[in-house]
Amino acid sequence: xxxxxxxxxxxxxxxxxxxxxxxxxxxxxxxxxxxxxxxxxxxxxxxxxxxxxxxxxxxxxxxxxxxxxxxxxxxxxxxxxxxxxxxxxxxxxxxxxxxxxxxxxxxxxxxxxxxxxxxxxxxxxxxxxxxxxxxxxxxxxxxxxxxxxxxxxxxxxxxxxxxxxxxxxxxxxxxxxxxxxxxxxxxxxxxxxxxxxxxxxxxxxxxxxxxxxxxxxxxxxxxxxxxxxxxxxxxxxxxxxxxxxxxxxxxxxxxxxxxxxxxxxxxxxxxxxxxxxxxxxxxxxxxxxxxxxxxxxxxxxxxxxxxxxxxxxxxxxxxxxxxxxxxxxxxxxxxxxxxxxxxxxxxxxxxxxxxxxxxxxxxxxxxxxxxxxxxxxxxxxxxxxxxxxxxxxxxxxxxxxxxxxxxxxxxxxxxxxxxxxxxxxxxxxxxxxxx
Ligand SMILES: *Cc1c(COP(=O)(O)O)cnc(C)c1O
Numbered sequence: 001x002x003x004x005x006x007x008x009x010x011x012x013x014x015x016x017x018x019x020x021x022x023x024x025x026x027x028x029x030x031x032x033x034x035x036x037x038x039x040x041x042x043x044x045x046x047x048x049x050x051x052x053x054x055x056x057x058x059x060x061x062x063x064x065x066x067x068x069x070x071x072x073x074x075x076x077x078x079x080x081x082x083x084x085x086x087x088x089x090x091x092x093x094x095x096x097x098x099x100x101x102x103x104x105x106x107x108x109x110x111x112x113x114x115x116x117x118x119x120x121x122x123x124x125x126x127x128x129x130x131x132x133x134x135x136x137x138x139x140x141x142x143x144x145x146x147x148x149x150x151x152x153x154x155x156x157x158x159x160x161x162x163x164x165x166x167x168x169x170x171x172x173x174x175x176x177x178x179x180x181x182x183x184x185x186x187x188x189x190x191x192x193x194x195x196x197x198x199x200x201x202x203x204x205x206x207x208x209x210x211x212x213x214x215x216x217x218x219x220x221x222x223x224x225x226x227x228x229x230x231x232x233x234x235x236x237x238x239x240x241x242x243x244x245x246x247x248x249x250x251x252x253x254x255x256x257x258x259x260x261x262x263x264x265x266x267x268x269x270x271x272x273x274x275x276x277x278x279x280x281x282x283x284x285x286x287x288x289x290x291x292x293x294x295x296x297x298x299x300x301x302x303x304x305x306x307x308x309x310x311x312x313x314x315x316x317x318x319x320x321x322x323x324x325x326x327x328x329x330x331x332x333x334x335x336x337x338x339x340x341x342x343x344x345x346x347x348x349x350x351x352x353x354x355x356x357x358x359x360x361x362x363x364x365x366x367x368x369x370x371x372x373x374x375x376x377x378x379x380x381x382x383x384x385x386x387x388x389x390x391x392x393x394x395x396x397x398x399x400x401x402x403x404x405x406x407x408x409x410x411x412x413x414x415x416x417x418x419x420x421x422x423x424x425x426x427x428x429x430x431x432x433x434x435x
Pocket of ligand 1: 120121127128177347
């Protein structure tokens with residue numbers, strides 16, 4: 001038995017004296033024995049807090065509750081908790097009670113952009129559908145911290161049906177992203193029902209699930225669950241590893257089951273101060289991910305949600321990390337660094353500049369080593385002018401549905417739109433000659 005397994009068994013015995021080793025791997029046992037108070041944490045890890053510290057911590061969990069699976073807790077190094085990336089992600093810090101001026105309850109305006117309960121519809125062709133209010137573990141850096149611990153509940157069929165109806169009635173929605181809470185905390189049959197209903201909607205091409213279960217409760221990825229997921233392809237899963245320490249044998253096994261079921265796997269990390277704000281840690285993490293068939297998808301700048309101030313880094317730290325990845329490692333191991341715009345603007349990608357200058361038919365670029373190079377553009381190239389009529393176009397579009405008109409900057413670039421500027425409505429710009 002390895003060191004980790006021994007430690008886990010010892011911990012399990014403290015929680016449940018009649019426990020058998022097999023039960024440790026039972027996700028329901030794990031959920032039933034989640035650590036939700038400071039004293040139990042101390043008893044299990046041997047870490048001791050002063051009375052004053054304990055009081056502060058208890059005040060913190062009254063506002064933002066704590067819940068840690070025994071599995072995730074077992075990854076903590078009790079000898080040095082204050083520098084432990086697992087500890088910092090699951091254990092409260094009194095710093096969460098510091099609210100900064102820029103902090104917002106709902107920084108991404110998910111509630112405002114919600115046409116029916118549970119749905120956030122921000123992009124024309126895809127929606128976020130919150131189908132569960134339950135999480136295996138409460139991440140201290142949760143962007144939906146405002147909702148954490150609001151009584152864990154599973155929306156009933158009637159509520160889910162409202163969201164499904166909205167999707168059915170909107171033929172432009174081709175991509176549905178299930179999130180929560182954690183959708184994989186739903187019972188298998190319930191999840192199967194939701195996926196079946198979604199699959200019966202002809203315009204829904206892709207279903208995605210966002211889940212942290214492979215990181216905090218890998219035993220939830222049972223053969224039965226995988227059998228359910230597998231029925232509803234194309235189904236994609238995005239998970240949420242933030243540190244290489246989280247890639248344990250149990251997590252690897254869970255990822256392997258999902259990948260073997262043909263589910264494309266992605267990962268969304270959050271850039272967190274004192275946890276992964278280091279190019280070497282991030283490089284190590286993305287290597288562990290691709291080794292386990294998980295494609296790094298996004299690296300998020302930490303949101304302006306209340307209680308997250310102590311986790312936030314500068315934006316430049318994200319750029320520095322990307323500078324250390326592009327060219328230095330496998331192309332598909334590099335995530336896109338994004339800021340999710342406060343106020344509901346959606347995700348905005350950022351990266352270092354590789355374009356140095358431009359002239360007629362010539363582009364000056366630099367590579368990851370700092371080599372400055374040129375690319376000469378062809379003299380004879382003429383782009384096909386788009387009149388918006390695909391039948392008359394020499395390019396073979398090979399599909400029936402013609403795309404929507406462009407929006408945003410793409411509209412400024414379009415041949416078939418005469419818009420020359422985007423001017424904010426009700427902004428100062430429109431009234432700039434007014435007193
Ligand atoms: C992130 C997000 C999506 C999905 O965005 P992708 O860039 O396609 O992954 C959809 N809706 C909302 C509200 C989101 O926040």
